[in-house]
Amino acid sequence: MLSPETIRRAPKALLHDHLDGGLRPATIVDLAAEFGYAGLPTTDPVELATWIRRGADRKSLELYLETFAHTVGVLQERDAITRVAAECAEDLAADGVAYAEVRYAPELSTERGLTLDEVVEANLEGFRIGVERAAAAGRPIVMKALVTAMRQAARSVEVAECAVRWRDAGVVGFDMAGPEKGYPPTRYLDAYDYVRRENFHITIHAGESFGLPSIWEALQFCGAERLGHGVRIVDDIVVQPDGSVELGRLAAYVRDRRVPLEMCPTSNVHTGAAPSIHEHPIEAFSIGLSEMEWLTINAMKSAFAPFDERLRLINEILKPGYARLPAEASRVVAAGA
Numbered sequence: 132m133l134s135p136e137t138i139r140r141a142p143k144a145l146l147h148d149h150l151d152g153g154l155r156p157a158t159i160v161d162l163a164a165e166f167g168y169a170g171l172p173t174t175d176p177v178e179l180a181t182w183i184r185r186g187a188d189r190k191s192l193e194l195y196l197e198t199f200a201h202t203v204g205v206l207q208e209r210d211a212i213t214r215v216a217a218e219c220a221e222d223l224a225a226d227g228v229a230y231a232e233v234r235y236a237p238e239l240s241t242e243r244g245l246t247l248d249e250v251v252e253a254n255l256e257g258f259r260i261g262v263e264r265a266a267a268a269g270r271p272i273v274m275k276a277l278v279t280a281m282r283q284a285a286r287s288v289e290v291a292e293c294a295v296r297w298r299d300a301g302v303v304g305f306d307m308a309g310p311e312k313g314y315p316p317t318r319y320l321d322a323y324d325y326v327r328r329e330n331f332h333i334t335i336h337a338g339e340s341f342g343l344p345s346i347w348e349a350l351q352f353c354g355a356e357r358l359g360h361g362v363r364i365v366d367d368i369v370v371q372p373d374g375s376v377e378l379g380r381l382a383a384y385v386r387d388r389r390v391p392l393e394m395c396p397t398s399n400v401h402t403g404a405a406p407s408i409h410e411h412p413i414e415a416f417s418i419g420l421s422e423m424e425w426l427t428i429n430a431m432k433s434a435f436a437p438f439d440e441r442l443r444l445i446n447e448i449l450k451p452g453y454a455r456l457p458a459e460a461s462r463v464v465a466a467g468a
């Protein structure tokens with residue numbers, strides 16, 4: 132069993148995280164006061180953290196997304212977005228993340244007049260500041276942004292164009308998020324076609340709250356290179372009584388093409404995509420340090436950063452980091468004994 136401390140020290144690659152899903156509760160309270168957002172259920176950071184945790188764990192993607200009203204509520208000003216993005220980089224670095232792609236839907240921050248480009252610019256500026264602070268604290272991190280379009284809005288082409296405009300400044304791909312049911316991936320073909328014609332990268336939330344058709348459309352019509360969650364691919368996998376496993380055509384395609392699944396068991400339990408952590412399909416494996424290194428390197432290979440940058444991180448940061456870890460872990464045990 133890996134200790135939380137070993138897991139924290141291990142260098143990690145993070146491909147799926149939402150800027151508006153990881154705010155510090157105290158920052159939400161600060162920003163609400165500074166920018167006049169009156170909608171918070173409480174202004175006590177500890178109570179707010181409890182409220183958000185409870186609000187997120189309601190076993191439905193649609194209910195889960197309601198919690199975001201407040202984090203998005205305080206992300207309507209340039210300085211607020213920059214602060215949150217800077218803290219995001221610092222918090223991930225402190226958690227041992229060496230490479231992160233953090234996504235955000237700029238259309239969510241336009242209530243007070245910011246343009247899509249202004250939102251992305253503020254976000255990237257925050258990452259730059261956070262990366263600097265993290266490096267100064269001895270925890271270097273590489274931060275990239277994914278620009279997300281929301282399914283409920285009808286701005287996917289505009290958002291895709293915005294993503295491509297910022298490709299040389301830290302945006303590495305285009306994503307689609309929001310409720311899946313009733314919003315199949317093929318509704319947004321114009322946006323995906325544009326992104327592909329620009330030789331840019333696509334990941335799509337699919338197979339989280341909705342099943343195989345969503346995954347199939349994302350891969351075969353929309354050009355998704357990775358799947359956001361994709362956990363329902365398990366519906367196309369049959370485990371026989373003798374323990375042997377049979378993959379359906381779609382599951383076999385995902386495996387054979389090595390389509391990366393950006394999975395987050397905690398989130399899947401919160402949104403009801405999996406009944407519990409123990410019943411989550413990927414918990415069938417007991418993950419040790421070598422499996423964790425393997426998963427991390429696979430994640431890094433699947434990143435949207437340029438290939439030479441991925442290789443540099445694998446060879447200079449990830450592999451040496453894991454090589455050092457067993458010794459460090461045993462020293463920690465010895466010191467505690």
Ligand SMILES: [Zn+2]
Binds near residue numbers: 147149308336359
């Ligand atoms: Zn997501």
